[in-house]
Amino acid sequence: MFFKRLGIFCSIVLVLFVIGYINTLTGEMSAKPSEESETSAPKPSEKSEMSAKPSEEESETIKSPEQLEDRINEYWQYRIEREFVKCYPYEHPEFREKVSPNDYIKWFVGGMGWRKATVQSVATEGDLASVSLEINYYILGIYMPKEGLTQTITEYWQLCDNNWYHQFKSPKRNIKTSS
Numbered sequence: 001m002f003f004k005r006l007g008i009f010c011s012i013v014l015v016l017f018v019i020g021y022i023n024t025l026t027g028e029m030s031a032k033p034s035e036e037s038e039t040s041a042p043k044p045s046e047k048s049e050m051s052a053k054p055s056e057e058e059s060e061t062i063k064s065p066e067q068l069e070d071r072i073n074e075y076w077q078y079r080i081e082r083e084f085v086k087c088y089p090y091e092h093p094e095f096r097e098k099v100s101p102n103d104y105i106k107w108f109v110g111g112m113g114w115r116k117a118t119v120q121s122v123a124t125e126g127d128l129a130s131v132s133l134e135i136n137y138y139i140l141g142i143y144m145p146k147e148g149l150t151q152t153i154t155e156y157w158q159l160c161d162n163n164w165y166h167q168f169k170s171p172k173r174n175i176k177t178s179s
Helices: 002-029 034-041 066-080 084-090 093-098 101-108
Strands: 113-127 128-139 149-160 161-166
Touching: 034 093, 066 084, 066 128, 066 161, 084 101, 093 128, 101 161
Parallel strands: none
Antiparallel strands: 113 128, 128 149, 149 161
């Protein structure tokens, strides 16, 4: 009986892995600029609901580590609430030029959800920041403890146009982790 259950569990995990891999492949393909995504992605210079540019009075203080931590917390709160449209303006402008809001939202639809994100440390060096986060998450479709799983991850943020933006990829230059 135990081995039968183990086999079923492994089959489910394999199916989820394959689905995730396929989604990753299609996500990478849709991240390339196309005529559709170029027309639907907002330009960083345009003012719209998808814009996350600070006002004139905010631009002086947005560089502070406290402002960065507030911005990280806002971004993760939107992810926890699954409000990915509100996460999109926090992504780096170069990323938003290549990926439309609709394609961005499609990346998050699936089997993972977040319950909590806590900033552990922030290390800045010039216009880059390395952020250590403790996240509590769950995966739909498989048995999980009620409290979910907890993992520490590293994220990267970059200062651009007097505001901090989330980066999906790590920067090409290293950031010292001591803060």
